[in-house]
Each structure stands twice: as C-alpha cells, then as structure tokens.
Amino acid sequence: MLTTEQKRQFSDILEELGKSLDITEAQYDNAVRSYQYVGEWLSEGDSPLLPHRPEILPQGSFLLQTMIRPIAEDDELDIDIVCKLEKTQKDLTQYDLKHMVGDRLKANGTLLKLLELPDGRRCWTLQYAESSKFHLDVLPSVVVANYSAILEKALAAKEMADTARLGVRITDKTSLIYRTSTNLREWMKSNPFGYAIWFQNRCRTSVHEVRMMSEAIQPVPKFQKNKTPLQRVVQILKRHRDMWANGDEHKPISIIITTLAAKAYKKETEILDALVNVVNSMEDYIEERYVPELGKSIKWITNPVNEEENFADKWIEVPQKQINFYNWMKRVKADISSMTEKRSLQLIQESLEKPFGQSTVTEAFSTYGENYLKVRESGALKMAAGTGMLGSAGRTSVSQHTNFGKNE
Numbered sequence: 001m002l003t004t005e006q007k008r009q010f011s012d013i014l015e016e017l018g019k020s021l022d023i024t025e026a027q028y029d030n031a032v033r034s035y036q037y038v039g040e041w042l043s044e045g046d047s048p049l050l051p052h053r054p055e056i057l058p059q060g061s062f063l064l065q066t067m068i069r070p071i072a073e074d075d076e077l078d079i080d081i082v083c084k085l086e087k088t089q090k091d092l093t094q095y096d097l098k099h100m101v102g103d104r105l106k107a108n109g110t111l112l113k114l115l116e117l118p119d120g121r122r123c124w125t126l127q128y129a130e131s132s133k134f135h136l137d138v139l140p141s142v143v144v145a146n147y148s149a150i151l152e153k154a155l156a157a158k159e160m161a162d163t164a165r166l167g168v169r170i171t172d173k174t175s176l177i178y179r180t181s182t183n184l185r186e187w188m189k190s191n192p193f194g195y196a197i198w199f200q201n202r203c204r205t206s207v208h209e210v211r212m213m214s215e216a217i218q219p220v221p222k223f224q225k226n227k228t229p230l231q232r233v234v235q236i237l238k239r240h241r242d243m244w245a246n247g248d249e250h251k252p253i254s255i256i257i258t259t260l261a262a263k264a265y266k267k268e269t270e271i272l273d274a275l276v277n278v279v280n281s282m283e284d285y286i287e288e289r290y291v292p293e294l295g296k297s298i299k300w301i302t303n304p305v306n307e308e309e310n311f312a313d314k315w316i317e318v319p320q321k322q323i324n325f326y327n328w329m330k331r332v333k334a335d336i337s338s339m340t341e342k343r344s345l346q347l348i349q350e351s352l353e354k355p356f357g358q359s360t361v362t363e364a365f366s367t368y369g370e371n372y373l374k375v376r377e378s379g380a381l382k383m384a385a386g387t388g389m390l391g392s393a394g395r396t397s398v399s400q401h402t403n404f405g406k407n408e
Contacts, residue, residue: 010271011273012368013368014236016365018236018271020363021235021236021239021360023067027134031062032221035056035081038136041105042054042104051088055148057084058080059081059192062079063192064196064234065224065227065231066238066254066258068235068238071357076128076134078135080139082139084141084143084168085097085142085143086144092182094172094173094178094179094181098119098124098171102115102124105138121172121174122139122172124138139190143168144165150166154193154194160197163191163195163197164194164305166191167194168190169189169190170189175188189306191303191306195304198305202262203231205229205267229265229268229269229271230261230274233274233275234261234262240356243357244328250318250324251328256311256325259285260278260283261278263285263304264277264282265278272340286301287302299322331355335351
C-alpha cells in the first residue's frame with residue numbers, strides 16, 4: 001500500500017513523463033501559424049467562400065491539448081482542423097462543399113504544392129512533412145447561421161452546456177448521397193467543439209483550474225504548458241498504446257482512449273491515483289447494444305455528445321481492432337501495476353523504459369532529478385518514511401551534501 005508521500009512522488013514522476021511527451025511550444029506555434037495562413041486565404045476579400053463566413057478552428061487532440069510527440073523523431077504530427085462554413089445556398093451538396101474548399105486551396109500556389117491529391121474521404125490534407133514534420137487535415141463542414149454566437153454562449157456557460165446545437169455537418173465521399181443530397185439532416189454529423197466542452201468539464205477538479213476552452217477554440221489558441229491529471233493520463237496511455245502497437249494499423253484509436261479515460265476519471269488530483277483508477281475501470285464504460293440491422297449485440301462506446309454514434313463501430317468491420325484493444329488493456333494494466341510495486345527510483349525508471357520508450361523515460365527522470373537536486377539544495381528535501389524514495393513531501397529531513405558526498 002503506497003503512502004500519501006509515495007503517491008505524490010509517483011505523480012511527480014508521471015508529470016515529468018507527460019511533459020516529455022508534449023510537443024514543443026515551437027512545434028505548436030508553427031502549426032498554428034500554418035493553419036492561420038490557411039484560414040486567412042479561405043476568407044480573403046476575393047475568396048468565393050466569403051459569403052459562407054469561413055473560419056478555421058482546431059479539433060481533436062490539438063484542441064484537447066493531449067497531443068504527444070511521435071515515437072520516432074522523423075515521424076510527423078497529425079493536426080486536425082475544421083473549416084466551418086454557413087450554408088447560404090439551398091442546392092449545396094457534400095461534393096459542392098468539399099470542392100469549394102479544395103478549389104480555393106488549389107488557387108494558392110504555396111498551398112497547392114502542399115496539397116495531397118486525391119482528396120481524402122472527408123478531408124483535404126496539407127503535407128508539411130519536409131519542412132515542419134506535420135500535416136494538416138482540413139475538414140470542410142457546414143454549420144447553422146449564427147453558429148459563432150451559439151458556440152460562444154456554450155463556452156461561457158458555468159455548467160455543462162447543451163452541446164447538441166454545436167454539431168456540424170461534414171462530407172463523406174463514400175456516401176451514396178455525396179453528390180445528390182442537399183438536406184443537411186441526411187449528412188454525416190460531427191461535434192468536435194461539443195466534445196471539447198464535455199472533456200473540459202471532465203478535467204475539472206477541486207484543485208485544478210482548467211483553462212477555459214474558449215481560449216482553445218479560437219483560430220489562434222494559446223499553448224497550454226500545464227496540464228490537468230486527466231490530460232496527463234490520456235497522454236501517458238496514448239504513448240503506451242503506440243509503444244505496444246509497434247506500428248500496427250489496428251491499434252486502439254485515440255478517441256476511444258480519450259473517451260473511456262474521461263468517463264472513468266473520478267476527479268483524482270494526483271496523476272498516479274487517476275492513472276490507476278482509469279486503467280482499471282475504462283472497460284466498465286464499454287456497453288453491449290443490440291443492433292436490429294445486424295441481428296446481434298455489439299460493443300458500443302458512446303460519443304458523449306452524440307448518443308447515436310459508436311466510436312467502436314470499426315470493430316465490427318475489422319474484428320482485430322477489438323482484439324487489439326483488449327490485449328492492450330491487459331498489457332497496460334500489468335505495466336502500471338508493475339510500476340507501482342517498485343520502491344526505488346532506479347527500479348521505477350527501469351519498469352517504465354520498455355512500455356514508454358527509453359529516451360522519453362530518460363528525459364523525464366533527468367528533469368525529475370534536476371528538480372530533486374534543487375529541492376535538496378534548498379533544504380526542503382524529505383524522505384518518505386520507510387520507502388527510500390526521496391522528495392519534498394516526506395517526514396525525515398535529509399541533510400545537504402557536497403559533490404564529494406560529505407555532509408556540510
């Protein structure tokens with residue numbers, strides 16, 4: 001059984017692990033500048049899109065601030081952005097919307113060189129891999145009139161807002177109605193900003209002030225250096241997933257990990273408590289639903305802002321995805337359990353290197369060691385009783401030492 005002091009020290013280590021997974025502020029700013037340029041081009045005075053009030057906003061892990069660095073330095077970041085437009089013509093089809101945005105992107109020589117062709121199923125992809133090692137997936141979408149005001153009101157609400165009105169309609173070129181339907185209710189629905197507000201609400205604790213999501217859902221959001229326990233847990237789980245999967249295309253997807261972690265989170269204020277609880281209870285939030293069209297029950301992971309959407313729908317088409325998810329859950333539970341059984345810093349570090357990557361863990365422990373040295377030199381360092389782990393929250397004071405190992 002870990003003491004309060006031990007849990008705090010483990011949480012400090014996990015905080016440094018999370019920081020070592022963060023993308024840099026320079027990478028963040030570079031991505032923001034790139035998609036800000038896209039947004040300005042789409043909405044310039046001579047743009048055919050101008051009547052639709054185009055605006056670019058971040059979505060996904062970039063918006064939630066749970067993005068992590070790729071395992072390999074040469075791998076690129078995947079940054080998702082939404083291009084929202086108001087519908088101002090009655091005969092607009094998904095094809096029309098997709099190509100209105102695409103044609104405008106192609107009209108810019110710089111963006112044309114970056115554009116990946118042909119277009120994707122739902123997005124246009126701008127490839128910045130050679131210069132900045134990231135790509136932008138631009139998702140064309142249609143929103144209701146005065147959407148910005150509706151979004152602003154939802155962001156300003158002190159309680160969890162009704163997010164249903166924040167849904168956007170998106171294109172899908174595999175849909176049978178892609179070129180024909182002008183009825184938005186028939187189009188695929190997404191709700192990235194409603195989800196972000198829900199996730200923000202799940203992050204809140206009694207001692208952790210959550211940066212208002214209104215600062216993030218902006219064309220130029222601010223970089224968030226400090227993270228809540230839930231954000232750190234999601235980052236840690238995503239890195240563990242990546243290391244475990246070793247490039248397997250059927251690895252558990254981030255939206256499932258993020259959703260289950262957020263549902264399982266019980267507002268713990270220490271990262272260790274949050275991580276242990278989440279990995280041991282995530283599966284409790286996977287439902288079994290009977291689907292008449294299939295004539296059987298299937299696994300269902302509900303989108304918290306769209307009850308009819310199943311984030312695990314691909315598990316039906318590719319059963320290996322479901323198998324991989326449960327195999328990964330067994331592994332992450334075992335690795336976290338093994339970590340918490342260790343009592344010395346060396347053994348803790350060794351237990352983390354395989355599941356999280358040696359270089360990442362080395363960086364985290366190096367920073368932890370530097371912080372430890374600063375605390376020791378300040379005379380505030382204490383030893384957690386009976387543990388051998390050192391930190392600033394124990395009972396027994398530790399005297400300062402010189403570099404020669406002699407007490408001063």
